[in-house]
Amino acid sequence: MDRRYRKVIIAGNWKMNVNPSEAKKLANALLPCAAVRDTTVVLCVPAIDLTVVKRVLRQSRIAVGGQNCHFEESGAYTGETSAQMLANAGAKYVIIGHSERRTMFGDTDEVVRKKVAAAIRDGLRPIICVGESELQREMGMTEDVIRSQVKSAVYGVSADEFRRVVFAYEPVWAIGTGKTATPEDANEICKLIRACLREKYGARPSRGVSILYGGSMNEKNAPALLAMPHVDGGLVGGASLDPDAFAAIVAATK
Ligand code: 13P
Numbered sequence: 001m002d003r004r005y006r007k008v009i010i011a012g013n014w015k016m017n018v019n020p021s022e023a024k025k026l027a028n029a030l031l032p033c034a035a036v037r038d039t040t041v042v043l044c045v046p047a048i049d050l051t052v053v054k055r056v057l058r059q060s061r062i063a064v065g066g067q068n069c070h071f072e073e074s075g076a077y078t079g080e081t082s083a084q085m086l087a088n089a090g091a092k093y094v095i096i097g098h099s100e101r102r103t104m105f106g107d108t109d110e111v112v113r114k115k116v117a118a119a120i121r122d123g124l125r126p127i128i129c130v131g132e133s134e135l136q137r138e139m140g141m142t143e144d145v146i147r148s149q150v151k152s153a154v155y156g157v158s159a160d161e162f163r164r165v166v167f168a169y170e171p172v173w174a175i176g177t178g179k180t181a182t183p184e185d186a187n188e189i190c191k192l193i194r195a196c197l198r199e200k201y202g203a204r205p206s207r208g209v210s211i212l213y214g215g216s217m218n219e220k221n222a223p224a225l226l227a228m229p230h231v232d233g234g235l236v237g238g239a240s241l242d243p244d245a246f247a248a249i250v251a252a253t254k
Contacts, residue, residue, distance in 0.1 A: 001253065002232070005207045006207070006208055006209065006232050007210050007233075008039045008040065009042060009234075010040070010249055010253060011041075011042040011044055011233070012030075012041075013235055013236065013240060014026075014044065017241055018045065018046065018241070020049050023045065023056075024052050026243070027057060030243050030247070031062070034060045035250075036253055036254055039233075039250060040061075042063045042092070043057070043240070044066060044094075044095050044127070045064060045065070047067075047085075050089040050091060051089050051090070064091050064092065065091050065124075065127070066091045066094040066095070067094070068081075068096070068098070068107075070082050070118070071118040083121070087122050093124060093126075093127055094125075094126055095129060095235070096116050096119060096126045097115070097116075097129045098129045099129060103172070109152040110152070113152055113153055113156065116165075120157065127235065128154075128168065129167075129170050130146055130150055130193065131170040131214075132146065133145075134172065134173035147192070150167070159201055159202075162201050162209070163205070165209060166209070166210050166211075166212065167212070168214050169181075169213055169214070174216050180215060180217065180221050183225050186213045186225055187229065187231055190211040190228070190231050193211050194207075194209065194230060197209055211231070213225050213235070214235030214236065218238075218245060219245045219249055222248070222249040223252045
């Protein structure tokens with residue numbers, strides 16, 4: 001983390017867990033996470049939980065976010081939720097291009113690019129996920145994969161809009177597997193993402209963009225990961241459902 005230039009963000013990704021009836025309880029249990037003053041805490045919840053979670057958090061500094069959005073504003077897209085709808089329900093952030101969306105729901109680089117544009121258009125801050133698969137890593141393709149995902153996601157994002165963008169490096173092989181990238185590896189790839197962004201936006205904007213690490217982050221490995229200069233926070237899956245673990249991860253940013 002380098003607080004001189006960038007916001008430190010810990011975002012929880014509840015994925016397809018937590019019913020609306022359980023969301024109120026979990027959000028209440030997570031309220032103490034607001035205690036670390038200079039850290040932004042975001043809960044990315046299922047769309048159906050947004051309203052209830054937002055209500056619990058209304059007096060708190062904790063922000064809410066969606067996990068995906070459609071790129072159109074409205075229309076005949078059965079089953080989809082637009083960025084504008086998320087914003088209207090109180091979301092400030094939205095995860096875009098999560099590897100689970102890319103691998104299971106056909107979110108190509110082109111779709112990711114359109115969703116990023118939609119999120120910005122409707123006033124949300126996209127948390128753009130990039131990351132290589134295990135096979136890509138074994139084949140030595142990590143750098144190429146990251147470069148092309150990053151470049152494509154922000155294609156068309158102006159310098160002014162870029163200030164709203166957050167990135168997350170999530171190696172696919174580390175998600176939900178208990179395997180974590182070493183702090184050094186996570187730092188190297190976050191640094192690479194920043195270098196790609198520097199090529200497009202220049203030194204100062206790229207220095208200011210928050211780049212999170214995600215993939216089996218927990219209360220034990222968070223301190224070492226967050227100590228790395230290019231890792232500006234975490235995108236936390238499983239551990240975000242455990243109030244004590246999540247609070248400990250947030251506390252590790254102190
Ligand atoms: P886990 O923390 O469960 O590995 O999930 C990471 C993730 O995908 C966050 O978006």
